[in-house]
Amino acid sequence: MTNATPTPLYSGAAPGQVAADLAQLVDFQARGVPMAELQAMVSACLLPHLMRYDQPQFQSMFNAFPPAEARFGAQVMLDYNQGVTNWQVSPGGATLEELCGRALCRLFGLAAEADATFMYSGTYANQQALYLAIHRYAERQGFDLAQQGIAGFAASERLAVLISADAHFSLKHAIRMLGLGEQSLVLLPVDANRRIDVDALRAIVQELRGARDIVCMVATAGTTITGAVDPIAPMADLCADTGAWLHVDGAYGYAYKLVPAWAPLFHGDDRADSITWDPHKQLAAPIPNSLLFVRQRTDFARMALHSSYFNLPEAVEPNPGLKSPPSTRPMSVLPLVTILRGQGLDWVVADLRAPLLAIRSLADDLKDQPDVELCHRPDTGILCFRLTPAGVRANELDALQRHLYEQVLASGERSISITSLNEQTVLRLVVVSPHTTLADLQETIAALRNVALRKLMT
Numbered sequence: 001m002t003n004a005t006p007t008p009l010y011s012g013a014a015p016g017q018v019a020a021d022l023a024q025l026v027d028f029q030a031r032g033v034p035m036a037e038l039q040a041m042v043s044a045c046l047l048p049h050l051m052r053y054d055q056p057q058f059q060s061m062f063n064a065f066p067p068a069e070a071r072f073g074a075q076v077m078l079d080y081n082q083g084v085t086n087w088q089v090s091p092g093g094a095t096l097e098e099l100c101g102r103a104l105c106r107l108f109g110l111a112a113e114a115d116a117t118f119m120y121s122g123t124y125a126n127q128q129a130l131y132l133a134i135h136r137y138a139e140r141q142g143f144d145l146a147q148q149g150i151a152g153f154a155a156s157e158r159l160a161v162l163i164s165a166d167a168h169f170s171l172k173h174a175i176r177m178l179g180l181g182e183q184s185l186v187l188l189p190v191d192a193n194r195r196i197d198v199d200a201l202r203a204i205v206q207e208l209r210g211a212r213d214i215v216c217m218v219a220t221a222g223t224t225i226t227g228a229v230d231p232i233a234p235m236a237d238l239c240a241d242t243g244a245w246l247h248v249d250g251a252y253g254y255a256y257k258l259v260p261a262w263a264p265l266f267h268g269d270d271r272a273d274s275i276t277w278d279p280h281k282q283l284a285a286p287i288p289n290s291l292l293f294v295r296q297r298t299d300f301a302r303m304a305l306h307s308s309y310f311n312l313p314e315a316v317e318p319n320p321g322l323k324s325p326p327s328t329r330p331m332s333v334l335p336l337v338t339i340l341r342g343q344g345l346d347w348v349v350a351d352l353r354a355p356l357l358a359i360r361s362l363a364d365d366l367k368d369q370p371d372v373e374l375c376h377r378p379d380t381g382i383l384c385f386r387l388t389p390a391g392v393r394a395n396e397l398d399a400l401q402r403h404l405y406e407q408v409l410a411s412g413e414r415s416i417s418i419t420s421l422n423e424q425t426v427l428r429l430v431v432v433s434p435h436t437t438l439a440d441l442q443e444t445i446a447a448l449r450n451v452a453l454r455k456l457m458t
């Protein structure tokens, strides 16, 4: 452990102060500000309020500073400001996006017919996956969803999308934006380790038969709250039985399939109809950097919209814009390529493995400590727990966790998160950076214990 004062994660200023400091930036005037002055202004009023993801005490979210290899790719992306929707706007960019998508399918061991498209975020990848699922279901009902919309279904209220109770809220957004309404979501119970409970799922599928039409099941490969990886293979079996589309939301966790010792957790992913993955999370690719994989590249034909001035139906050149919106798409592919090529897979995998080991070691370290209650065994790089010091009554524990969270955050020295599991308030540590070690996590536990001690003494 180190006694050096850590770099503050950000200024620690309150929202009102941040807004006051930033006001000069949006004071748009007739005359411009010279570049040197502009730089000084941004440095003084904005940078102190930005979060330092590069510090090992940042243990709350999935963000990371891009490595040098990513910065190089991002600089080229910026200098050329390429839109890569098709060959006409960027022959190199459009081709690179296509080539990289296919290369990633091979890297992840997906089917030979698999393909990928870059998306603005995991949220939109999930939304497109659900659209594709509903589209295929409509085709099986004999109509074209693109033309008729959900009005084409005889009873659209029967449509059901099955997701984990711990699934990311972007699936709710998706279902709202697709016009199905949240009534179409069926929340699946999770087991003690926060993975979808397959027996319960089988029973639910049985119960829904005849009453609802199961269009899609979503397995989360790395839930946002606990990092749990749902059992993909048994869900693929159930989808094969019911005809439902299987979507794997691996926005956070799918990267860990690349770590050999963790790969078995993702068994069955090659049978998924679609998979979301966010390299802007632990790969630290500049935001936005997300992908949607599909098992059969022909699935993307359901997205294609041609126009009279580009994306022409007869075009034979690479045309990534036919596989997903938007039409003006960033060359996000390049920083991802420069990370993977620049670092090489051995380095990438070692950097992915480090946080997994740090979180696992922390769980091993804490599991027999009397003042800690672990909420799950970590599948990936997240650990949820409660501090339960002697002398605190059970009904005071939620308030204590909130107090610990608020005090740690107020210190400005470290960032942790708080969430709710089984209606209890719990603390959550997240590691995505290889630079956050077991010792850093233990320092956080020590800091939490100090706060608890101070609270107990008052």
Ligand SMILES: Cc1ncc(COP(=O)(O)O)c(C=O)c1O
Pocket: 062, 120, 121, 122, 123, 124, 126, 168, 170, 220, 222, 223, 224, 249, 250, 251, 252, 278, 290
């Ligand atoms: C499991 C999961 N799915 C989807 C998302 C949404 O991805 P994005 O933030 O890229 O929109 C997240 C974000 O953290 C996530 O953890």
